[in-house]
Amino acid sequence: MAGPLLSLTWTDHLTGRQGFLVVDRLVRGVASGGLRMRPGCTLDEVTGLARGMTMKEALHYDPAARYVPLGGAKGGIDCDPRDPEAYPLLVRYLRAMRPYIENFWTTGEDLGLTQDLVDRAAAEAGLVSSIQAVYPLLDDEAEARRRLRDAFAVEVDGIGLDELVGGCGVAEAALTALAHAGVPHAGTRVALQGLGTMGGATARFLSRAGLTVVAVADIKGTIANPAGLDVEALxxxxxxxxxxxxxxxxxxxxxxxxxxWLSADADVLVPAAVSYAIDAGNQERITARWIVEAANMPVRPEAEPLLAARGVTVLPDVVVNSGTNAWWWWTLFGDIGADAEEAFAHTRRSMRSLVERMLARARADGTTPRAAAHALVADRLPVMTERFGCYR
Known part of the structure; x- marks a missing residue:
C-alpha cells in the first residue's frame, strides 16, 4: 500500500500542543476514523491508525450490503484527557479541522474521548456533526440520522448500545478463535488491560459467555483473583x-x-487500553495462548514473531476491534435498525465470519492471522477501487 493521501500537523496557538490528521485513503470521496487524545500521541502513531482504518473498512466490504465501506483516516491530539485544558483544546482542534470534517473526514470517539464529548465539542466548533461528510452518500439523510440517533439512545442494563457493540465484537473474535481450536468456554481464563468502553464491554460479554475473568488493569494497577473477579461489580x-x-x-x-496483567495465569489476554503495550522485552512474561487486540496497535511489530515462536497467537486489531466502526455504518446506511438484539446478532455474525476467514487464510498460507488479514485486504481493495474509482 502507498503512503497516506493526506498527513498534517496542527499546533495550537494558545498552548503549543499538537494535533494530527492522517487520511490514508478515500472511498467515494470519504474516509472514516476516530479521534484520540492521549499524552505523547505522535504523527507516526496516527499514521499507523489511519492505515488500520483502511483495512478495517475493507475487511467489512460486502457488495450486497447497503453499507459500502469508506476510506481510512485518524485524528490525534497530544494531551492528557484529564487536563483542564483538554476540552478547550479539543474544540480548537475541531474548529481547525472543520474543512476536512465537513468534506471528507468522518470521526468519533477513540482513546481518551467519549462520543458525547466529541459531539459537544463539534457543535461548539460550528460543525453539524462529526460524521457530516458521509451524509451526501445516504439515500435518505433524515431517516438515516434519526436511526443512528435512536440507536445511540438505546441502553442495555444501563449501558449505551454504542459502548457495548465494540466489546461484543471483540468477545466474538475471541470465542471464534476458541471454537476454532476446540477449547470450551468453561475453564478458560481471561486477563484484560483496560476496563473502559471497549475493555469493560469485552469483559462483560466474555464473562456472560462462561469464561472466567481473573485479572483487569486500570490506571491504578491490576486487580486479580484466580478464582474469578465479579465483573459486573467492577x-x-x-x-x-x-x-x-x-x-x-x-x-x-x-x-x-x-x-x-501481562503475566496473569490466563489463556486469553486482551489489551484494551493503549497502543504499544506489548514489546519485545515484556512479551516474555506472557503465558496466555491468545492475545486479542481490543486496543489499536497494542503489540509492537518486533514482538509478534517472538510471540509466534512461543506458540502465542495474536488476533489483530484490524479485525478484532472493527465492530464499533462497522456498527455505526450498518445502522446509518440501514442494514440494521436501532435495536440492541439486532445489533448484537449482526455484529456476532459478521465478526464470526471474518475471523473464520482470517484463520482459514492463515492456515492455508502457513502464516499469522495478521498477515492473513492483510492478505484479505489486499484482495478487496482492488475490487473496491474498480467499483468506486481511486481517490489517491
Whole structure:
C-alpha cells in the first residue's frame, strides 16, 4: 500500500500542543476514523491508525450490503484527557479541522474521548456533526440520522448500545478463535488491560459467555483473583475513565502492580487500553495462548514473531476491534435498525465470519492471522477501487 493521501500537523496557538490528521485513503470521496487524545500521541502513531482504518473498512466490504465501506483516516491530539485544558483544546482542534470534517473526514470517539464529548465539542466548533461528510452518500439523510440517533439512545442494563457493540465484537473474535481450536468456554481464563468502553464491554460479554475473568488493569494497577473477579461489580464501580473504585473489591481480590496483567495465569489476554503495550522485552512474561487486540496497535511489530515462536497467537486489531466502526455504518446506511438484539446478532455474525476467514487464510498460507488479514485486504481493495474509482 502507498503512503497516506493526506498527513498534517496542527499546533495550537494558545498552548503549543499538537494535533494530527492522517487520511490514508478515500472511498467515494470519504474516509472514516476516530479521534484520540492521549499524552505523547505522535504523527507516526496516527499514521499507523489511519492505515488500520483502511483495512478495517475493507475487511467489512460486502457488495450486497447497503453499507459500502469508506476510506481510512485518524485524528490525534497530544494531551492528557484529564487536563483542564483538554476540552478547550479539543474544540480548537475541531474548529481547525472543520474543512476536512465537513468534506471528507468522518470521526468519533477513540482513546481518551467519549462520543458525547466529541459531539459537544463539534457543535461548539460550528460543525453539524462529526460524521457530516458521509451524509451526501445516504439515500435518505433524515431517516438515516434519526436511526443512528435512536440507536445511540438505546441502553442495555444501563449501558449505551454504542459502548457495548465494540466489546461484543471483540468477545466474538475471541470465542471464534476458541471454537476454532476446540477449547470450551468453561475453564478458560481471561486477563484484560483496560476496563473502559471497549475493555469493560469485552469483559462483560466474555464473562456472560462462561469464561472466567481473573485479572483487569486500570490506571491504578491490576486487580486479580484466580478464582474469578465479579465483573459486573467492577463495571458498576468504574468512573468515566474506566478506573475502578477499590472499595468495591471483594476479600479475595488482590491489588497488584500495573503491569501484572501481562503475566496473569490466563489463556486469553486482551489489551484494551493503549497502543504499544506489548514489546519485545515484556512479551516474555506472557503465558496466555491468545492475545486479542481490543486496543489499536497494542503489540509492537518486533514482538509478534517472538510471540509466534512461543506458540502465542495474536488476533489483530484490524479485525478484532472493527465492530464499533462497522456498527455505526450498518445502522446509518440501514442494514440494521436501532435495536440492541439486532445489533448484537449482526455484529456476532459478521465478526464470526471474518475471523473464520482470517484463520482459514492463515492456515492455508502457513502464516499469522495478521498477515492473513492483510492478505484479505489486499484482495478487496482492488475490487473496491474498480467499483468506486481511486481517490489517491
Amino acid at each position: 463495571l458498576a464501580a468504574r468512573d468515566a475513565h474506566g478506573t475502578v473504585d477499590r472499595s468495591a473489591l471483594r476479600p479475595g481480590d488482590r491489588e497488584l502492580p500495573d503491569d501484572a
